[in-house]
Amino acid sequence: MTEKKPRKPKKNTEKTSPSAAKSTKSTKTTKLTKAPKSDEDLPSQGLKGFKAGSLQEMEKMMRQIQKFLQENEFESSEAASAFLQEALTSGQPLTLTQEETPLDKAQDIMYEAWSVPGKKRVQLAKRALKISADCVDAYVLLAQESAKTLKEAKGFYEQGVQAGERALGPEFFEEHAGYFWGMTETRPYMRARQGLAECCLQLGETEEAIAHYQQMLRLNPNDNQGIRYMLLPCLLEEGASEAIAHLFQQYEDESSASWTYSRALWLFQKDGATEQTNQELQQALKRNQYVPDYLLGKKKMPKELPSLIGWGDESEAVSYAATALVAWHKTTGALEWLSATAAKSDGV
Numbered sequence: 027m028t029e030k031k032p033r034k035p036k037k038n039t040e041k042t043s044p045s046a047a048k049s050t051k052s053t054k055t056t057k058l059t060k061a062p063k064s065d066e067d068l069p070s071q072g073l074k075g076f077k078a079g080s081l082q083e084m085e086k087m088m089r090q091i092q093k094f095l096q097e098n099e100f101e102s103s104e105a106a107s108a109f110l111q112e113a114l115t116s117g118q119p120l121t122l123t124q125e126e127t128p129l130d131k132a133q134d135i136m137y138e139a140w141s142v143p144g145k146k147r148v149q150l151a152k153r154a155l156k157i158s159a160d161c162v163d164a165y166v167l168l169a170q171e172s173a174k175t176l177k178e179a180k181g182f183y184e185q186g187v188q189a190g191e192r193a194l195g196p197e198f199f200e201e202h203a204g205y206f207w208g209m210t211e212t213r214p215y216m217r218a219r220q221g222l223a224e225c226c227l228q229l230g231e232t233e234e235a236i237a238h239y240q241q242m243l244r245l246n247p248n249d250n251q252g253i254r255y256m257l258l259p260c261l262l263e264e265g266a267s268e269a270i271a272h273l274f275q276q277y278e279d280e281s282s283a284s285w286t287y288s289r290a291l292w293l294f295q296k297d298g299a300t301e302q303t304n305q306e307l308q309q310a311l312k313r314n315q316y317v318p319d320y321l322l323g324k325k326k327m328p329k330e331l332p333s334l335i336g337w338g339d340e341s342e343a344v345s346y347a348a349t350a351l352v353a354w355h356k357t358t359g360a361l362e363w364l365s366a367t368a369a370k371s372d373g374v
Contacts, residue, residue, distance in 0.1 A: 190215030
């Protein structure tokens with residue numbers, strides 16, 4: 027049987043604020059070693075040589091700022107912020123004294139690769155790997171653009187994860203766990219690991235996918251990539267009640283359709299259609315009324331998933347159904363319970 031070509035990874039919809047960056051302080055001067063707190067903290071006008079627009083261009087800008095802060099000491103974080111604000115708004119270039127490493131040069135090529143069309147992207151990725159075998163984003167692009175099968179894509183992502191582990195080093199993982207993604211040098215690694223987890227999931231290797239997702243949330247609990255929305259349905263499929271409880275506790279303020287419908291399903295798996303479980307499902311129906319139609323097959327799933335998700339609308343319902351449909355089908359009686367409860371809600 028011929029294995030199908032892997033789907034292109036879905037665009038991420040970041041529902042959480044980016045991770046706050048840490049700073050290293052001394053008694054006299056402050057040497058900032060992390061990127062700005064978030065992409066949104068940067069002014070709309072860019073540095074010379076950059077155009078505001080794509081996430082890759084913004085990330086490249088942040089990477090240059092981070093390097094500049096690493097090379098210079100300011101009397102305070104306020105002084106550093108004031109200097110950067112003036113430089114960003116005036117277009118004043120930031121002069122870097124340290125020579126670029128092979129990995130830096132390869133990453134610059136990858137920022138170019140993301141912005142060009144067609145086969146040139148793959149050519150640039152291969153060029154980047156010739157300069158540095160530790161260029162994670164090159165493996166990510168090859169997985170997305172060059173792989174012919176899911177297994178081949180998984181292989182590229184695995185190479186990317188391994189390259190990221192080499193480039194960052196074990197001490198970096200120990201020191202900065204909890205702050206990944208807030209530092210630009212971690213982002214290629216996190217992209218590769220997400221791609222690897224998604225390949226595992228599509229290949230039916232659910233336990234391996236869960237392990238990757240859990241480690242990513244340990245490294246970046248602020249979850250800029252929306253990993254928790256992928257992890258929770260996997261845990262529901264496996265009936266991992268304790269891990270589900272921990273995830274709900276970790277993100278107790280979450281109120282999306284993914285969370286409310288999944289919480290109702292989790293309680294149903296544990297306790298059946300109790301009064302509390304019914305109330306949870308009714309709350310979920312109020313949060314997003316479109317979900318049942320897609321879970322029950324009354325509406326067909328679109329060929330392509332939405333790139334942007336609006337709270338409470340059909341795009342959110344489609345996105346949730348795409349990840350959670352298997353868990354609902356695997357839970358005996360869940361769809362009948364959902365159908366009956368939704369019918370009562372419509373009749374009110």
